[in-house]
Amino acid sequence: MTPLLAGHFSVDHSARLMRNYRYAVERAMRALGGWIALTPELSAKLLLGRHVWDLAQHADAFGKRLPELRAHAQVSEPASDRVVAFMDALEEPEAQQQTVERLVGVYRVLKPHLLASYHDHLVRANPVYEPPTRRILVCCIDDERRHIAAGETILGHLCVTPALTERAGAWQRRLEGLLTAAGGVTGDGLPPALPASNDVPVETSDDAREFIRLETPTASWPIPEELRAALGAFGDSLLARDREAVARWLAPGVSPDPAREALGAATLTSLRLVAFARLGHQRLVKWRLEGPDASVTVLSRWAPGPEGWRVAMLDVARIEAPHPALPRR
DSSP states (O other): OHHHHOOSSOHHHHHHHHHHHHHHHHHHHHHHHHHGGGOOOHHHHHHHHHHHHHHHHHHHHHHHHGGGGTSOTTOOOOSSHHHHHHHHHHTOOOSTTOHHHHHHIIIIIIHHHHHHHHHHHHHHSOTTTOHHHHHHHHHHHHHHHHHHHHHHHHHHHHOOSHHHHHHHHHHHHHHHHHHHHHTSTTSSOOOOOOOGGGOOOGGGSTTHHHHHHHHSOOSOOOOOHHHHHHHHHHHHHHHTTOHHHHHHTBOTTOOSHHHHHHHSSOOOOEEEEEEEEEETTEEEEEEEEEOSSOEEEEEEEEEEETTEEEEEEEEEEEEOSOOTTSOOO
C-alpha cells in the first residue's frame, strides 16, 4: 500500500498550486471580460464572452478545493513577480486594432501552458487520496482543449495578411519568453509538451465556425417583417444620433449610456447591417456606422415582448480610423 499512498505533492504544495492556477485563471477571466467591449470583430467578441464563464468556473473550483487542503478558500497567489509581469504583458493589448494580440496571448500562450500544466499535474496526482483535485483538472483540461481549438479557428479567420501573421508571431514570442523566464504560472518550470495524441479535433471548437459565419457578409437575412421595421427605425435613430429615439427601443433595464458615449461626438454618414443571427427566440444584430472622423460598431440583442421587438442588450464601440496594416471588416 505504501507506493499507492506515496504522492508527488504534499498538502501544502497542492494548495500552493491551486492558488497559482487560480491567480492565472482569475486574471485571464478579468482580461477577457474587459476585452469584450474593446473588440470590434464579432467572432472574437462572442468567443471571449463564451470563455469568461468557463474560466470563472475554473477559478471557483480551485478556490473551493483550498479548504480541503487546509488553506483559506478562494485565494489567488502568483508564484513570483515574474508571473505577475507575464500576466501584465498579456493584458497590455487594449487598442481596437489589437484583437490578434489579445487572442494570441490567451489561446496560443497562456491556455496551451495551462493545458500542459494541468495534464502534468494530473498524471502525477495520487489517484487514491487526490480524486477531488484530479476531477477538477480533468474538467479544466477538457475546457482548455476546446478553448484552444476555438481560439485557433478565430485566429485563422483574422490573420488574413502576412503583416497580421507576423504581428501574431512576434507577440507570441515575446509572451513565451516572459512565461519561460517566470518558470510557468507555478514557478516550477514549464511542463513537458503534450504528445500529438492530445491535439484537439476542429469539430470541438466551441461554435467558433458559427461565430465566423455571423461575420460573413450576406445579401440578405431572414428577418421577420415586424423586426425589420423596428431595425429600420432604430438604425435611422442611430444614424441621426437621436439618443432619445434610440432609448425608446430599449427594453426596461437596458442602459442607453453606451450609445450616448459612442455616438455623442461622431459625425456619421452611412449605416449598414453587417451581421444577423437567430439565438433561440432572440436575434443578434450588428451594425456598422461610418463617417469622416470615426466608425462605430453597434451590437444588440433583440427580443420580442408585449410592445413588440425591443433591444435586450446593447454594446456600442467607438472605433477610430483603422490601423493601416489591418483590413477593414
